[in-house]
Amino acid sequence: MRDIALLAILLWIIFEAFRRPWIGILGWTWVSIMNPHQLSWALRTMPFAAAIGGATLLGVLVTRGRRDYSQSREGVVLILFMMWISITLPFSMVYDDSFELWKRVMKIDVMILLALVLLHSKRHVMLLAWVLVISIGFYGIKGGAFTIATGGSYRVWGPENTYIEGNNEVALAVVMVIPLMRFLQLQMQAKWGKLLLTMCMVLMASAALGSHSRGALLAIAAMTLVMWWRGKNKFVTAVGMVVVAGALLSLMPAEWWERMNTIKTYQQDDSALGRINAWWMAWNLAKANFFGGGFMIWVPQTFAIYAPDPLDVHAAHSIYFMVLGEQGFVGLILFVTLFTMTWFTAGSLRRQGARQPETKWLSELGGMLQVCLAGYAVGGAFLSLSYWDLPYNLMILAVLGRRWLDRKEWLKEKPEPVIALPAWLRNWFRKKPRPQALP
Template sequence: MLDLALFLVVIGMFLLGLRKPFIWVLAYLYIDILAPQKIGWSLAQLLPVSLIAFLLAFGGWAVAEKKDGFRLSMRQGLLAALLVWCFITLQWADFPEAGAEKWAWVWKALVFAIFLPLTLTTKLRIEAAMLITVLTAAAIIISAGLKTVGGGGGYGNLYLFVNDNSNIYESSTLSTVAIALIPIILWFMRHGTIFKPDWRVKLFGAALIFACLLIPIGTEARTGLLCIAALGLMLLRDVKRRFLYIGAAAAIGIAALPFLPSSFTERMSTIKEAQSEQSASTRMQVWSWTLDYVERNPLGGGFDVYRGNSFTYKMPVKEVDGNTVRVTYQDVTESGRAFHSSWFEMLGEQGWPGLILWTLLHVTGLVQMERIRRRYAGRTGRIEGWQGPLASALQFANIIYLVGATFQGIAYQPVVLMIVGLQIALADHVKRRESALDKAAFKEVKAANRRADARAAAPDPAIP
């Protein structure tokens, strides 16, 4: 039944797109996040649904959409430059076969991020794209949250819809994405219009936020805990009663401690023991190797260049004998270890040009969202009350991603690139609206001047 349901949902969206081609864009968002073709075992695998949705989305826009005011923004230009540079570095990749395999999905994620803002020309479309993104991810998050509550969690043990450790289904990636979506969920609970924010929407939103917070516990991903801390700090900016917020957050955290599994608290405690924890020590050695590699190859080594790393280091090991603790050092040899950091992933694979482009892409997005947030601060109502809060939500989501990306190789994560596309779409929408208002105001001023000139030129009826 699950296989049939997934197949019918996908085919249904394809058919609805014949009437409203924009639905094909939403279909691609749904398929790219959930990967129903991997969940199903027969019907869902009959067709290359992801490729079909990708082509339909572009074809529908090219044929049926209006192109009034069509233009690419600076950030779309950065995405395009990054896309071209990734292709160039692929030509001298140290591992061409592995590089080609990664390129096969990276180019689609980058191209769709460039394309997405062109389709999100209204508030309704922006909201619809966000809603599909949140609800599709929610299907995974709710399932994982229920399994966590039922005791089915644990590092590497939380079974999701797809058990291939890729895309959003990788445990640390899911933790980062889940926490990054919380600000957007909060926006829907206050400003959504597709589902008006009544008590049902707020109840579902609160339950979904709780499920999002459970993901780092269920996956025991240390990155998720850091993302929760980052979210908690950022929310201080917008809350009115900050001391009450801090006290409530501390009380909830303390109250939750007895209910956390011991395996979770033990794993989280290793965050402060980087030197004596092999996983963290290996990451630092990989980062050191990457810096040495880029010193020799400043233009990068192409996708999956980490496969060429090899190093030996000494790791301290504590031996407890009664009240005596003795520290010894043992040699650890590693090779072909992943970057475990998007910053070093970009630096190693794309060199300094790629890292600069990727950093500019996200920094300019944060600045852009901050400008919109400040411009619309204090405005209320259906027309002007949603832009500022949405800019803030997308900004928070981006910052949480960057925190998580510091410890994961998710530089090209499709869900995050979708959020980048949403940021670009919001900025373009605001610019178009303000431009229209400026034109209307200019026309009104010209009309008023013409009326004044006409009155001045007319003869005074009181003069014979």
Template sequence: MLDAALFLTVMGMFLLGLRRPFIWVLAYLYIDILAPQKIGWTLTPMLPISLIAFLLAFAGWAISDPKAETKFTLRQGILCALLVYCFMTLQWADFPEDAARKWEWVWKALVFAIFLPVTLITRLRIEAAALILVLTAGAIIISAGMKTALGGGGYENLYLFVNDNSNIYESSTLATVSIALIPIILWFTRHGTIFRPDWRVKTFAGLLIFSCLLIPIGTEARTGLLCIGVLGVLMLRDVKNRLMYLLAAGALGLMALPFLPASYYERMATLGAVDSDQSASTRMQVWMWTLDYAAENPLGGGFDAYRSNSFTYQMPVTREEGGALVTEIQEVTDSGRAFHSSFFEMLGEQGWPGLILWLSLHALGLVQMEAIRRRWRDRENLAEQWQAPLASALQFSNIIYLVGAAFQGIAYQPVFLMLIGFQIGLSTYCRKRDSARVEAERKALREARRMAASAKPAMP
């Protein structure tokens, strides 16, 4: 039944796209996030639905969308440069076969991020794409949140729709995505037009946000706790009553403590004991190895270059012996450990050029969203009051992603590349509206001058 429902949903979106080709873009967002072809077992795996949706999205734009106003932005240029450079490093990759497997999905994620902004030419399209992203990820989040609430969570034990530890289904990635989506969910409760923000929408949004906050608990992802803390600090900028916000946040945090499992406390306690936690210690060793590797290979070693790492380090271990705590030094040898950081992932795989491109991409996005927020926040026209809050939400999501990315190898994560596409689309949309407004004001001024000149009496 589930397989049939997923298959019919995808086929329905493909058919609707014959009348409204933009729906094919939405179909690709849905398929790339949810991966219904991995959830189903007979019908959905029969066809390469992801590739079909990918091709249809481009075909729909080529056939039906106006091209006159299509603008190619600097950030799209950076994405193109990153795409080309990733292909270049593929040629000298340390592990060609592993690099080729990663390239199979990375190039598609980058190309779609470059393409997505050219389709987001209206408010309805921007909102529809964001809504599909939120609801599709929300399906995974709600399911995982319910299992957490019913006691089915735990580190590497939370069962999701797909149990292959990839894409959004990786526990720490899902925790980061969940918290990063909260600002966008809040935007829909104030400015949504597809579903008007009445009590039903706000109730659903509140429950979805609650599920988002449960994901770091259910996955016991330490990164998720950091992302929650960052989101709490960021939201101080926009709340009207900061004191009430701080009191409410503190009260909710205290109320939640008795319901957290003991395993969650034990795992979060390792945040303050990096030296004695093997996972954290190993990550630091990998990062140090990556710096040395980049010094010898400044242009990068291609995808999955981490497979060549090998190191030995000493770690203090505390154990109980005869009723007393004894600390001894343990020697740990490891090899082939993943980067566990997008910053070091880019440095190791794409070298300094790739890291600079990636950092520039995100830095420019944060600056652009701040510029939109400041330029549009005081507009009185009702049609110009949604842009600044959306820019703020996308900016917060980007910051949360960068915090999560510091401890995960998610530099090419498709969901966040889609959010970059939203940022570029919103920036282009706002720039066009500003240009049209300036041109209209100039035209009105010229017309006023012409009327004044024609009404001036002729000299005798």
């Protein structure tokens, strides 16, 4: 029954993508981030993301909805980054595997650029934020409940066959989405909704701790510091954070504390030393090869040439060293520039959006996006999530918010339903009762 319901939803998204491509963008983001078909029995191997993406592209060609082809600085840098990874592809050391990952990355980036063209309204921004929160929140809330029920004795893992399958990866994803959940909470009026999202955020934080990820712990610390610094009542905020942190940390078992303490003694930790060895390999490879080594260089043959310890083969476990080794210094500069620009764009939203009531929501969005990016910058330093699409969706939110603010869209937009009803159904609701004949 679950598979049938999921199949019906996905088929509806594909159909609607022809008529309203912006729905295809949201549907593709949901499938790409959450991978709901991986939770089914019969739909796991079906290419739903490709089907939705193809329907969206076709819908762009055959429909006449609003388009925005104006280029933001973030969009220009993303295009340059796509061009650069295409230039480096022929120089890949492991070409076959690199070509497969190149195709995957290019599909994601093309859809990101298409989102910048099709999404434009406040409604689109809010819906995209909800899609991201629901996609990761599903695993975070479930993982948080599991952590509390088991006392943190077992690790939280992500969905199989996805970017966030590992405990470290799903932890960073959960951490990055908590500020977006807070942004949506600020837009709510109902007290029960605010309370529900508060409970969800606590469960999400529990899931991040329950992953036993040291990188996630550092990301939480960085994000908490940014949120505290941005808060108005710093003393009350600090007290609240300490109380919540104390309650959650008291649940964690002794083995969790032992693993976290290895942050101080990384010289004695084989995993940490393996990552450092991989980072040196990436550095040496980038110095020797202007175009980098291409995708999928984390194999014994490259470590044998460039690593200090050729026998200790590890994945990059760092968004920075991953891009450095695979795309060289030029690729790393473009990658860092993209998210640095996104940070400053979000900061301008936070400052300028606070000037008038109609744009206050943009101020709250910009502030929370900066918290998300702080988590990605710190937690990503220890994880291989350079090409995953969630950070790029944060860039979309920042760019759309900047456009909305610059063009004073609040003076133009009219309130409309989230998903319009069919015409015959709207007419049915508008029908007036027939006058009854007098006796």
